[in-house]
Amino acid sequence: KQEVTQIPAALSVPEGENLVLNCSFTDSAIYNLQWFRQDPGKGLTSLLLIQSSQREQTSGRLNASLDKSSGRSTLYIAASQPGDSATYLCAVDSGNTPLVFGKGTRLSVIA
């Protein structure tokens, strides 16, 4: 059974810092991995999707990497801003099952 773990559970950084969020999964047989952002009381916004054959994806200040063999993904946020404050969720698609989510990392960027 696939399990997804996100570390840290919460993170607080000053504005302008670069930061890394971690995601690990137990079963490396995945189709893709997706990073989401959730603001309080809102739905999820898809940030990046990495296919199993890819090593990384970039969108603006965000860069997500995937090491399938070791069961790890990281989300790198450059030059953090207060507007980046949200909960970031990692989800793994293992094929014939729905996405398996981590519990998220709650990020606070302090101005």
Added chain:
Amino acid sequence: GAVVSQHPSRVICKSGTSVKIECRSLDFQATTMFWYRQFPKKSLMLMATSNEGSKATYEQGVEKDKFLINHASLTLSTLTVTSAHPEDSSFYICSARDGKNTEAFFGQGTRLTVV
């Protein structure tokens, strides 16, 4: 990215009544839709998987007679909370994909409060 619209965003209902939540894929055909429930400061809990034209698959512990799911078209799935009780108060979110193993898109969520 693709857009998934969920309606209503907030609803307050009396105990014993039923509430319907709609989830629409606006610019793609969603062969599969998912319904989640989220408790405060917790991650998403999958309730059921809805495939167009067939019965939904419910997760263990989710009462299918209480949470009725209908996926009658490739762009619309509905979740009806029947005979709602205060313990059904929660945040419900839908998700849609246009194919197997493709990117998942989420609705804005519905905050249900049963009084």
